[in-house]
Amino acid sequence: MYLDPDVSQAVKILIVGHFGVGKTTCIGSISEIEPLQTEEEITEASEGFDDLSGTPDKKTTTVAMDFGRLTLSDQLVLYLFGTPGQERFKEMWEELSRGALGALVLVAPERLHESFPVLDLVESFGLTYAIGVNRFDGTTDYPLDEVREALNLSEETPVVACDVRDEASSANALITLVTHLMTQLG
Numbered sequence: 001m002y003l004d005p006d007v008s009q010a011v012k013i014l015i016v017g018h019f020g021v022g023k024t025t026c027i028g029s030i031s032e033i034e035p036l037q038t039e040e041e042i043t044e045a046s047e048g049f050d051d052l053s054g055t056p057d058k059k060t061t062t063v064a065m066d067f068g069r070l071t072l073s074d075q076l077v078l079y080l081f082g083t084p085g086q087e088r089f090k091e092m093w094e095e096l097s098r099g100a101l102g103a104l105v106l107v108a109p110e111r112l113h114e115s116f117p118v119l120d121l122v123e124s125f126g127l128t129y130a131i132g133v134n135r136f137d138g139t140t141d142y143p144l145d146e147v148r149e150a151l152n153l154s155e156e157t158p159v160v161a162c163d164v165r166d167e168a169s170s171a172n173a174l175i176t177l178v179t180h181l182m183t184q185l186g
Helices: 023-030 087-097 109-124 144-150 167-185
Strands: 009-017 036-041 060-071 076-082 102-107 128-134 159-162
Touching (some): 009 087, 023 060, 023 167, 102 109, 109 128, 109 144, 128 144, 128 167
Parallel strands (some): 009 102
Antiparallel strands (some): 060 076
8 A cells, every 4th residue: 555655644444334335336436546346246145145125236246345545635645445235244344443543334224224233333343433324316315313313323423415426425424524533533
């Protein structure tokens, strides 16, 4: 990994969420470098493991991690690590969480129930996080306070709407997380 000697702060951020929520798309939309993606075609081997009912058009899945880079200022660079969304990759999440300053947890409003195991993991790793409510085409646009209540989040946890296909929207979600991290660190 190339580290710029003129950058005073490089920060590791996780992009996490359940299967098919848009983690790879988020990193791809915002990374200033060609993102490393470990996408593979979904095969019959995933039957019984991966629930495609919420994402019937999904043809690929992350099998290791995604990686991207985003420079927020001359002094601050974010190294973005996207985790696979399936429960069977939980050990990889633990490895990726080491050294991470925080996590952007992506959630799909129509599948909030799939977010609880993700939130449990992020909290068990002691990561500060913000929630990015990914707005998918054709889904109900739930008010953010209803999403907060449904996920049983504290008032301090930032919840922001985003469209991970859009660079500016993804950047806004990450800036929300970084701002929250800065307030937590004092």
